[in-house]
Amino acid sequence: MKTEMVSRKVVGVINTIRKGMGFVADPKDEENDIVIESDKLNFALNGDTVEVLVLSEKVGEKYGEVMKVTVRARKNFVGTVEIRDGKAGIVPDDKKMYVDIMLSPTEAVKVSAGDKVQVELGKWDDPQKNPEGVIMRVIGKKGNNNAEMESIVLEKGFEYDYPKAVEDEAHEIERNKQKILDQEIPKRRDIRGTLTVTIDPVDAKDFDDAISFKDLGKMDGEQRYEIGVHIADVSHYVQEGTALDAEALKRGTSIYLVDRTIPMLPEVLSNDVCSLNPNEDKLSFSAIFIMNDKAEVLERWFGRTVMNSNFRFTYETAQESLDTKKGEYFTELDTLNRIAKILQKQKFNQGAIEFEQEEIKFKLDENGKPIGVYKKERLDTHKLVEEYMLLANREVAKYIYDAIKDKGKKDTGSIYRIHDIPDQERMMDLSSFVKALGYSLPLKEGKVSAHAIKSLLKQVEGTPHQALISTAVIRSMQKAVYSTKNIGHFGLAFDYYTHFTSPIRRYPDLLVHRILHKHLNHMPFGDKEIVQFQHIAEQSTAREIDAAEAERASKKLKQVEYMSDKIGQVFQGTISGVTEWGIYVEEFETKSEGMIKIRDLGNDFYQFDKKTYSIMGQKSKQKFTLGDKIKFKVSAADLDRKTLDFLPA
Numbered sequence: 001m002k003t004e005m006v007s008r009k010v011v012g013v014i015n016t017i018r019k020g021m022g023f024v025a026d027p028k029d030e031e032n033d034i035v036i037e038s039d040k041l042n043f044a045l046n047g048d049t050v051e052v053l054v055l056s057e058k059v060g061e062k063y064g065e066v067m068k069v070t071v072r073a074r075k076n077f078v079g080t081v082e083i084r085d086g087k088a089g090i091v092p093d094d095k096k097m098y099v100d101i102m103l104s105p106t107e108a109v110k111v112s113a114g115d116k117v118q119v120e121l122g123k124w125d126d127p128q129k130n131p132e133g134v135i136m137r138v139i140g141k142k143g144n145n146n147a148e149m150e151s152i153v154l155e156k157g158f159e160y161d162y163p164k165a166v167e168d169e170a171h172e173i174e175r176n177k178q179k180i181l182d183q184e185i186p187k188r189r190d191i192r193g194t195l196t197v198t199i200d201p202v203d204a205k206d207f208d209d210a211i212s213f214k215d216l217g218k219m220d221g222e223q224r225y226e227i228g229v230h231i232a233d234v235s236h237y238v239q240e241g242t243a244l245d246a247e248a249l250k251r252g253t254s255i256y257l258v259d260r261t262i263p264m265l266p267e268v269l270s271n272d273v274c275s276l277n278p279n280e281d282k283l284s285f286s287a288i289f290i291m292n293d294k295a296e297v298l299e300r301w302f303g304r305t306v307m308n309s310n311f312r313f314t315y316e317t318a319q320e321s322l323d324t325k326k327g328e329y330f331t332e333l334d335t336l337n338r339i340a341k342i343l344q345k346q347k348f349n350q351g352a353i354e355f356e357q358e359e360i361k362f363k364l365d366e367n368g369k370p371i372g373v374y375k376k377e378r379l380d381t382h383k384l385v386e387e388y389m390l391l392a393n394r395e396v397a398k399y400i401y402d403a404i405k406d407k408g409k410k411d412t413g414s415i416y417r418i419h420d421i422p423d424q425e426r427m428m429d430l431s432s433f434v435k436a437l438g439y440s441l442p443l444k445e446g447k448v449s450a451h452a453i454k455s456l457l458k459q460v461e462g463t464p465h466q467a468l469i470s471t472a473v474i475r476s477m478q479k480a481v482y483s484t485k486n487i488g489h490f491g492l493a494f495d496y497y498t499h500f501t502s503p504i505r506r507y508p509d510l511l512v513h514r515i516l517h518k519h520l521n522h523m524p525f526g527d528k529e530i531v532q533f534q535h536i537a538e539q540s541t542a543r544e545i546d547a548a549e550a551e552r553a554s555k556k557l558k559q560v561e562y563m564s565d566k567i568g569q570v571f572q573g574t575i576s577g578v579t580e581w582g583i584y585v586e587e588f589e590t591k592s593e594g595m596i597k598i599r600d601l602g603n604d605f606y607q608f609d610k611k612t613y614s615i616m617g618q619k620s621k622q623k624f625t626l627g628d629k630i631k632f633k634v635s636a637a638d639l640d641r642k643t644l645d646f647l648p649a
Contacts, residue, residue, distance in 0.1 A: 008054040010034060011070065016046040020098040024052050024064065032060055038098070040065035042127050046096035047073030072121075077101060077133070078155040080142050080640070081115040090119055090133055093155050095641075101133035110135050116147045118154050143639065145259070145368025148557060153262055156550040158255060160262050165243035170266040173237050177273050184236065184283055185306050191286065192308040195332060196230060198276055199313040199385050206263070207276040208232050208502045210309050211388055213332045216290070223293045225335065229392035230307050232274040233283040234503035235513040238265065249536065252543025254505035257554040258361075259368050263505070270504050278312040285513050287392040287500070295342035300395055302520060318381040337380060340387040347390070351450035351493035353457070355470050360591050362558050370562040373590045389501040390492065393417070396516060397496035401486055403519040413525045414515045415508055415537045416498045419489040420478040422448055430476040436612045437465055437627055450493055465627040467586075468574060479545075482508050482537035484530065508540045556642045559592040563644055564637035570649045575628045578615055580608040583624050585632055585646055594644030596632060601648060 012024040014036065022036035022044060034052055036044070042065065044050045049071035052064040077097060079090035088108035090101040101119055103111070111117055119133035139154070140147025153160050162170075173180070196212040212228035238244045248264050255262040263270040276282050284307045290299035311328055313321075321327035322337055348354065363372035400414045424446035431441040431448075434456060441448065441456045453473060460469045477491065482499075489497040500516070503509040511533070518525065577584030582597040598606050601624070604617035613626040624630070636645035 008057075009067070010052045010054060010064070012050065012052065013073075014041075014044050014046065014048050014050045014052075014066070016041070016044070016096050016098055018095050018098055022046075022066070024050065026054075026062060029062070032062060034062045034064040036064055036066060041098075042066040042069075043124060044069050045073065046094070049073070074157065075121045076118055076136065076154075076157075077121065078116065078118050078139070078151045081111045081113055081117060083113045088113075089130065090117060093151060099130055102130045103135070104132055107133065107135050111138060114142045116140055116142050116144075116151050149257055149260060149368070149554060152257065152550050152553045152557070153255065156255075156546045156553075158251060158262060158546070158550065162247060162266055163243065166247045167266060169242055169244045170268050174268045174273055180237075181281055181283065181306075185281070187304070188283070189286070189303055189305045191228065191230070191288075191305050192281065194226070194228065194307075195329065196228070196307055196309050197311045197313055197329060197332075198278065198309050199315060199318050199381055202314040202316065204314075205261070205267075206270045206274075206504050207309070207312075208504045209385070209389060210276045210284070210307065211336065211385070212288075212307070213336055215332075215335070224298070225291050225339070226288060227291055227336070227339070227388070228286055228288040229388050229501065230276065230284040230286045230305060231392075231501055231509075231513070232276055232504050233285045233304060233513070234265070234269075234274050234510050235285070235517065236283050236304070237269060237274060238510060240514070244269075248507050248510065249539070252507045252540045253547045255547045255550050257551060258558050259364055259554075264507065265504060274504055276307070276309050278309045281306060281308050285500075285503075285516070287395060289391070289395070291339060293339075295339045295346065297391075297395065300399070302396065302399060302516060304517070313381075315379050315381045315385075318384075319379045322380060333384075336388075337384050340384040343387040343391060344383060347387075347493065348454070351454070353450055353453050353473075353491050353493075355457075355474055357470055357474075358467065358591070360555075360589075362562070364558075370558045373562060375589075390494075393500050394494050394497055396500040396512065397486070397494075397498035400498070400512075400516060400519055401496050413484075413519075413530060413533075414486075414498065415482050415484055415511060415533050415540075416486045416496070417480060417489065417508070418483050418485070418487050418497070419480040419491045420487060421490050422477050426476045430472060432611070433472060433613060433626075434469060436614075437469070437625075439465070439469070450490065464574065464629060468576060468627045471576075481541040484534045484537055506540075507536070507543075511536060553642065557639070559590055560637050560639055560642050560644055562590060563587075563592050563594075563634050564639065566634050567637065568633055568635075570631060570633045572629065572631055575624060575626055575630055578608065578613050578624065578626050583615060585630055592644060594632075594634070594646040596646045596648060600635075 014022045014024050016022045020038035022041055023033040026034050044066040048069050050066045051068040051070055053067050054064045056063050077092045079092040082089055082091055088103040116139040118136040120136050122132040122134045124131035139150050150160055194212045194214050196210050198207045198210045200207055210230045214226040216224040216226055251264045254264045284305045286305040288301045289297050291297055321330045321333055359376040360373055361376050362370040365371050397416055404413045427443060427448045428446055431443055434441050439459050442452050460466045488495045498512050499506055499509045500512045503513055571587045573585040573587040575583050576586040576593055582595050584593055584595055586593045604620050606615045606617050608615050614623055616623045631649040632646040633649045635647045
């Protein structure tokens with residue numbers, strides 16, 4: 001087909017790869033991106049908003065040139081100093097950064113080879129040359145655990161320390177915390193006389209949530225209980241317009257790396273002033289429910305409270321109490337657990353999908369080196385807490401939605417946690433994938449029901465394919481996001497859902513507290529606020545993704561590090577990916593993933609079959625299929641790239 005010369009302009013976000021090519025989505029053709037070759041990138045970097053001139057296009061193929069970078073996505077990069085031919089440059093950690101950043105002689109004297117540094121993009125006036133960088137900070141030596149972890153945090157656009165103004169405000173609150181309490185207590189519902197407990201991980205330092213319980217006896221012939229979900233009232237301390245609030249919004253979330261937490265709020269707030277520590281009077285925002293033995297909500301109340309946690313459980317100590325049927329507050333815990341199980345059953349009957357994915361944790365030595373790995377056990381007490389948090393989130397969302405509706409307004413004036421129905425094309429691909437493995441995912445006109453997904457997960461339960469298909473289903477689903485438009489939550493099968501229960505570690509929850517307070521007090525919302533809510537929703541979603549990527553990068557680093565001194569050792573794993581260039585294998589215990597290159601599979605010509613997700617040797621007919629168990633040995637570990645290479649054993 002003849003190539004047509006055109007001069008169409010497109011504005012979009014460019015996605016680049018390390019080899020030095022870029023791709024921009026074409027609004028006129030969703031199937032095929034505009035390809036930007038390396039000599040046509042013209043200063044554009046990954047994530048930049050660019051103006052592209054389409055130079056040529058034919059069916060399935062379009063090429064363009066970047067005419068202008070309209071918005072630079074980022075100016076700061078983290079990387080490692082390398083000295084080549086007497087010149088210092090930075091090799092960026094960002095694998096989509098296709099060009100190294102050079103240092104001028106003035107900047108070069110500040111660093112030495114092997115330093116991990118953060119640089120700001122400086123002079124770059126010739127696209128055929130490398131950009132210059134200005135050293136912002138020297139993080140530490142490559143390979144040092146602290147330097148590597150701090151690099152991950154900075155690379156994802158977060159900070160591990162706080163501006164002075166933020167620290168000053170936090171310490172001022174800490175100094176006045178008793179005075180604030182004394183002023184607030186008379187204005188609030190006092191629940192200090194109600195049995196209240198926290199249930200958290202053994203190493204938790206901040207306590208966002210507590211659960212209270214009161215047996216109300218029989219009323220109208222049925223047993224009734226008062227069950228309260230009490231959340232740290234961060235919104236009372238972190239006020240709009242403060243440096244604290246601006247910093248919390250900028251961060252969006254706390255980050256949980258393998259060996260540390262980078263909190264959204266300074267520790268004097270997150271671990272002390274706001275935290276629902278045991279045996280201390282605390283300001284809280286509460287959702288209190290009158291419930292019966294069928295887990296039905298008969299009455300609900302929302303508002304600001306003052307509480308005092310009677311006891312701090314860990315998940316394990318609470319579970320021990322349930323298992324042994326004795327110990328602190330067993331009777332109350334047992335009733336809470338029984339009602340939580342009914343709530344869970346109701347949720348699943350409505351179509352909620354549960355993904356029981358194994359989570360691993362590392363044992364680290366004093367230098368942060370991984371010396372062991374173990375699987376995190378999911379207990380009934382984890383599910384107990386989860387069900388009451390889901391209940392509070394759902395009921396708060398429903399209250400706010402109804403409050404807006406009652407005012408005759410559209411679905412605005414709040415932010416929700418939404419999860420859209422699965423994309424049809426992805427579901428068709430998933431259906432084909434599981435069929436190749438011998439399972440069934442029925443579709444109706446390309447659409448899938450939550451019950452069909454649950455049925456698939458039931459089919460694979462206890463089989464070698466369970467983890468693989470669970471992962472494939474998760475990857476095929478839409479991602480949960482924040483939005484001012486309530487469309488419900490497909491995965492939880494809730495019509496209304498928001499995040500209310502973790503304001504110490506998530507900004508949207510802090511915002512929902514402010515919104516709920518306004519609705520409870522019939523305070524009007526301005527148009528400017530409503531526009532701002534959508535901006536916050538989008539920014540919070542983006543920050544959540546960045547934090548998740550940082551957490552994954554820290555885990556991947558420790559997996560590679562753990563395997564790096566096991567070169568030549570034999571392990572067992574599952575084939576987790578099949579491509580035309582080789583197979584990916586996930587080791588059973590550590591969940592470490594590595595690649596066996598196609599050339600290392602044996603003396604044969606192997607062909608990739610996309611339909612069956614397998615590779616087969618032409619002569620030997622040896623077949624490697626997604627989900628197969630395989631023995632392998634570790635052949636190489638690259639800590640810089642965070643990759644592992646395997647060989648068949």
